Amino acid sequence: LSLDEAKKVVQKKGFGCRTVGEGLTVTDQIPAYGSSIPSGVDVVLYMGGKKPSESVTVPSVTGMTAEKANKTLTNAGLYMKAMGASGYYSSATVATKQSVASGSKVERGTVVEVQFTDTTISD
Numbered sequence: 001l002s003l004d005e006a007k008k009v010v011q012k013k014g015f016g017c018r019t020v021g022e023g024l025t026v027t028d029q030i031p032a033y034g035s036s037i038p039s040g041v042d043v044v045l046y047m048g049g050k051k052p053s054e055s056v057t058v059p060s061v062t063g064m065t066a067e068k069a070n071k072t073l074t075n076a077g078l079y080m081k082a083m084g085a086s087g088y089y090s091s092a093t094v095a096t097k098q099s100v101a102s103g104s105k106v107e108r109g110t111v112v113e114v115q116f117t118d119t120t121i122s123d
Helices: 003-012 066-075
Strands: 016-021 026-030 042-047 055-057 079-084 093-098 105-107 111-118
Touching: 003 016, 003 026, 003 042, 066 079, 066 093, 066 111
Parallel strands: 016 042, 079 111
Antiparallel strands: 026 042, 055 105, 093 111
């Protein structure tokens, strides 16, 4: 697609977008088409060239709040999909598991599912 066409499609789906490179057509994107990502995140559109193929290291987000975990994963070039009690966003709601082990090497733009638990709730 052209940049204008691609932006319209991305924004219609509820995502932001940013571009890397120059050119008239989108040659690739992160995350890949069909990936499940949270609304409001940015889709990266690569213009005129291929997306970088270098891998990134997955950080540990265990014990972090949803906001901090999302920022940590985003800074590493990854996307976070929150699961569990993440909707509460209190300081007592922390990450307890992640779908990709910390220290793993993955493709930039990989979606990491993070399980959140409210630590104030007990059995």
